[in-house]
Amino acid sequence: MMRNSSGRSIHEYDELRLNGFFEVHVMKVGLALLVVLLGGLGAWLWTPDLPRVELESRYSHGIADFREIEGMRLHVRVEGPANAPVVILVHGFGASLQSFDAWSRGLPDYRVIRFDLPGFGLSAVDPTDDYTDTRSLQVLLALMDSMNIERATLAGHSIGGRIAWKFAAAHPERVARLVLISPDGFASPGFEYGKAAEVPATLGLMRYALPKSLLKMNLLPGYADPDFVSDALVTRYHDLMLAPGARDAMLRRLQQTVLEDPEPILASIRMPVLLLWGEQDAMIPIANAEDYLRVLPNARIVRLPGVGHLAHEEGAAASLAALRDFIAG
Numbered sequence: 001m002m003r004n005s006s007g008r009s010i011h012e013y014d015e016l017r018l019n020g021f022f023e024v025h026v027m028k029v030g031l032a033l034l035v036v037l038l039g040g041l042g043a044w045l046w047t048p049d050l051p052r053v054e055l056e057s058r059y060s061h062g063i064a065d066f067r068e069i070e071g072m073r074l075h076v077r078v079e080g081p082a083n084a085p086v087v088i089l090v091h092g093f094g095a096s097l098q099s100f101d102a103w104s105r106g107l108p109d110y111r112v113i114r115f116d117l118p119g120f121g122l123s124a125v126d127p128t129d130d131y132t133d134t135r136s137l138q139v140l141l142a143l144m145d146s147m148n149i150e151r152a153t154l155a156g157h158s159i160g161g162r163i164a165w166k167f168a169a170a171h172p173e174r175v176a177r178l179v180l181i182s183p184d185g186f187a188s189p190g191f192e193y194g195k196a197a198e199v200p201a202t203l204g205l206m207r208y209a210l211p212k213s214l215l216k217m218n219l220l221p222g223y224a225d226p227d228f229v230s231d232a233l234v235t236r237y238h239d240l241m242l243a244p245g246a247r248d249a250m251l252r253r254l255q256q257t258v259l260e261d262p263e264p265i266l267a268s269i270r271m272p273v274l275l276l277w278g279e280q281d282a283m284i285p286i287a288n289a290e291d292y293l294r295v296l297p298n299a300r301i302v303r304l305p306g307v308g309h310l311a312h313e314e315g316a317a318a319s320l321a322a323l324r325d326f327i328a329g
Contacts, residue, residue: 096121119249
């Protein structure tokens, strides 16, 4: 049998060479398939912005819904009698003014004003790229001034609650009564006052990929009853998070959030305060209410059994009844 210089038979050498060829070929095919699979996965996950004109036709009442405030176009919904007492509603993180649909319908005797915070819903991104609480107070004050609102009942949910109590402390003459729905403000374990929280780099991927199924998984913990998270609700949240610039603005707001010790600020608030808290709140547990009741001089709480973080949505009837009693009282 003929042998080559390595001492192997020509047959053995050809077999090894053939096997090596197939190994390399299979590796190349495997890599190609992986690229195709990843490309397909990327194409499936890729979530581009939706055209603003399409979103406005779906989620606004037309041009009357928009106002130029502080150099940006804000989505503002105004309902109820022109001369009635004013109630202003401030939504939470990732939400929009539609979050208060049930409350607005249940307050026909009041002038209800709700708006999308800059970079949320249909409001434009802030041209200053400033999403701090200080800027949010400035926008709210400018909105009230532009509408000649001297004084109002102010209600806010979650980070909207934090904005609301900070506004009430900074401008007490503009707030008749304050309503806080599972408000944010006290630092959770692992967070520090005076220091921006670490925003995971992986969260930045939402700029490019935001499947509706993934968003639903993130919405579910906000509600006690998973059946409340309907396809229509998920679609609304998903659509509005795909507004041009919205995802960048959300990330910037997270990056710019620096909590400060709330106790001295809350202690200065003298107007009546109503706390509304779902007993099954998994986002900001109802145990946190004790901090507010301990510090606020003139506050009371209504606990809502079987309700999660969004009491104004999931517990609309009970929370609305408490709100009406509070405003009337």
